[in-house]
């Protein structure tokens with residue numbers, strides 16, 4: 001099979017990224033397609049149409065993941081690629097979408113060249129990767145690999161109070177296919193880096209070897225509401241203060257643990273949230289990540305001890321609820337090495353990397369050899385409408401994906 005000169009159509013990839021980004025556009029270059037909303041449905045419908053136009057057979061599974069299948073010359077285990085098209089509420093246009101549309105682009109390229117791979121190819125789109133509306137993140141791929149029972153997934157409640165199973169049915173993506181639909185021979189996901197390394201180092205491709213561990217929890221603080229003018233400081237049980245103390249403690253924790261430890265309080269809600277009322281209740285979210293499992297556990301333990309002390313000092317009740325917990329993942333060395341080899345063969349500078357963000361590929365890694373291809377994010381900006389990757393880098397990543405798939409499927 002003569003494949004060396006094959007390249008994806010960068011102009012079509014760019015045009016499709018723009019067309020998908022128009023669904024749920026926020027007017028500032030960004031997108032809001034929270035999982036299982038009407039915007040997500042419209043995005044899914046468009047991607048399904050593109051899959052069918054590429055000749056792919058589309059099937060939707062019970063958790064709303066959908067897949068485009070291209071037969072191989074043999075009925076062997078398929079090679080899978082894909083990502084997600086849901087976004088955070090202040091998302092950019094590349095996070096997830098690049099991996100999906102580049103997978104379809106790879107199929108178009110093979111169609112145009114009249115080439116059929118030995119193994120089938122599958123382009124997958126996974127439900128609720130972001131976790132911004134339903135926890136945990138990477139929920140669809142987690143269910144896909146059998147690590148989250150379907151009924152448990154259906155029962156998850158969104159930040160706007162809806163059951164996941166109901167929302168899936170409402171948008172028409174509670175499919176018939178079983179979660180075990182395809183057991184891949186290998187899986188490769190293309191994604192923007194979402195961090196500053198490739199951009200700063202001037203490299204085009206990252207061959208991702210591991211993903212850091214993720215710990216998400218919600219902390220609820222119950223204090224006492226009272227008058228902001230009349231209540232002496234020593235008599236307060238101020239949930240707002242406790243939320244602020246958690247925020248500053250997280251910064252201290254990250255500094256003290258050092259290394260790769262990152263800590264974020266991304267959401268704060270106060271009640272009643274008024275200028276002259278001491279907050280009775282606060283809800284905050286805490287995101288802890290580390291490349292080392294032992295270090296991540298230490299961060300969790302230190303944070304838990306801090307909460308016990310804070311509750312005692314302030315006379316408040318503090319409860320925590322686990323939203324997500326994933327250990328660090330080491331990808332398949334063979335697939336990561338193949339990505340690096342393909343990148344250099346195509347003339348792109350490449351470096352081995354660790355992913356700071358969570359990805360569906362880390363779930364697929366539980367059932368088949370898996371690794372990821374990264375392309376640069378300008379200034380490392382992501383989960384932000386300003387998220388940007390140059391057209392050249394988008395095309396380079398898609399070409400590396402295409403040729404990696406070709407080798408895996410040969």
Ligand code: GLV
Pocket residue numbers: 129130137356357358359
């Ligand atoms: C998913 O985007 C995550 O890493 O939070």
Ligand code: MN
Pocket residue numbers: 084095096129191358359
């Ligand atoms: Mn993503």
Ligand code: MN
Pocket residue numbers: 088095130383
């Ligand atoms: Mn994301």
